[in-house]
Amino acid sequence: MKTGGHILHIPKIEKGIVIDHIPTGHGIHILEIIRSHPEMKEVVVTLGLNYRSTKLGKKDLIKLEVQELTPRIVQHISLICPGVTIKKITDYEVDERLTVRSPQVVKNRLQCRNPNCITNHERHIETCFRLVDEQKQTFKCIYCERVFHLGELRPLIS
Ligand SMILES: [Zn+2]
Incomplete structure (x- = not known):
């Protein structure tokens, strides 16, 4: 264990997926996204809140006992929380x-x-939206061409 300001108490996993650099408070949202995909219902999940982070100050973290995340789940996460890191762990x-x-x-x-x-x-x-500005998180409807902030757009219930 390191001494100093950045002690991390995150046990390593042998293999699986770690979603890292989640802004604190958003871990629960990402967990909800993951749980909304039927193929993830049985997966063992560990949610860590308020870890110290040199990059973000504090961060949340999710560990999943799966080999990989489907592109659909990654896209879903990218809509709610762009900037997070998805790490694939093999042999620790x-x-x-x-x-x-x-x-x-x-x-x-x-x-x-x-x-x-x-x-x-x-x-x-x-429906189809194109990214206008990644920093501002704005998207344009390809049909009516109006631009919206991602936070204004409600998810479609499928
Ligand atoms: Zn439209």
């Missing part, structure tokens, strides 16, 4: 590391807020 070491970025295109996951948008009138049309 980080095997692969991926920093989650905002998706360029989000299909059929978000509902357009424009009441006149065709996607709110024609049910068979899939």
Whole structure:
């Protein structure tokens, strides 16, 4: 154990997935996302809150006893919490590391807020948003071309 300001008490895992650098308070949200995917219902999950982080001050952390996360789950996480790191652990070491970025295109996951948008009138049309500004987290509806902050867009209930 190191002395000084940054003592970490995070037991290592032999293999699995670690979602790291989660801004503190968002660990629960990411856990909810993961639990909403049926294939993750039986997976052993450890949620750690308020770890010290040199990068963020404090952070949350999630460990999952799975081999990998599906692209669908990674995209779902990227919508709520871009910037987190997904690490694949093999033999107690980080095997692969991926920093989650905002998706360029989000299909059929978000509902357009424009009441006149065709996607709110024609049910068979899939919604589609394109990333406008990653820093600001803004997305543009490809149909009505209005720009929304991600926080304004409600998830589509499928
Ligand atoms: Zn629209």
